[in-house]
Amino acid sequence: MASVRPVSHSSWTERKAPDLEDFEAMASEILSGLPDDLLLRCGHLQISLADYAPDDVLDELRIEDPHDLLGLFEGQGLNEGEETVMTGQMPNRIWLFRRPILDYWAAMEETLGDVVAHVLIHEIGHHFGLSDQDMERIEAAAER
Numbered sequence: 665m666a667s668v669r670p671v672s673h674s675s676w677t678e679r680k681a682p683d684l685e686d687f688e689a690m691a692s693e694i695l696s697g698l699p700d701d702l703l704l705r706c707g708h709l710q711i712s713l714a715d716y717a718p719d720d721v722l723d724e725l726r727i728e729d730p731h732d733l734l735g736l737f738e739g740q741g742l743n744e745g746e747e748t749v750m751t752g753q754m755p756n757r758i759w760l761f762r763r764p765i766l767d768y769w770a771a772m773e774e775t776l777g778d779v780v781a782h783v784l785i786h787e788i789g790h791h792f793g794l795s796d797q798d799m800e801r802i803e804a805a806a807e808r
Contacts, residue, residue: 684713687762687780694781702788705742708755709791711784715763731764735783743793758787 674684681689691711695703716730727733739756769779789799 665706681766682762682776684715686766687713687760690777690780691760691784694777694784698785698788706788706791709788710755711760713762715761717759717761725808730761731767733761734764734768734779735758735760735787737787738791739791741790741793756791758791759786760784760787782792 688711691713695706695711717733717736721736722728722733725733731800736759737756738759739754760780765779765783766776769776772779776781776790786799789802794802
């Protein structure tokens with residue numbers, strides 16, 4: 665039902681959803697704010713962005729709804745091998761999936777930057793060889 669009152673404008677009236685370029689800028693800003701010693705250990709880690717995870721990845725992970733995967737770490741955690749990339753070896757990669765992140769953000773009471781930071785830092789944790797359970801324990805300890 666349309667309002668009979670005059671249209672009021674908010675700061676959201678002219679905004680569009682952030683595109684992949686905006687997400688790249690957010691991820692870069694978040695990365696640049698991480699401690700230097702952590703960044704040095706990220707080495708050749710690549711950050712990639714897409715609207716959704718590819719179907720073959722979702723199938724491999726047994727995820728039916730593409731909105732359930734906000735980010736993904738691909739590669740070998742630093743606890744599983746050397747920190748330097750060997751010839752012919754693909755560097756570790758983190759994926760951020762824009763549409764699932766936007767949907768999650770819209771349903772929660774967090775800023776979009778906080779959601780992107782959480783997903784990015786979570787996936788960096790996998791790069792360092794941390795499990796989901798390890799990260800849950802770290803987050804729980806930090807909240808106390």
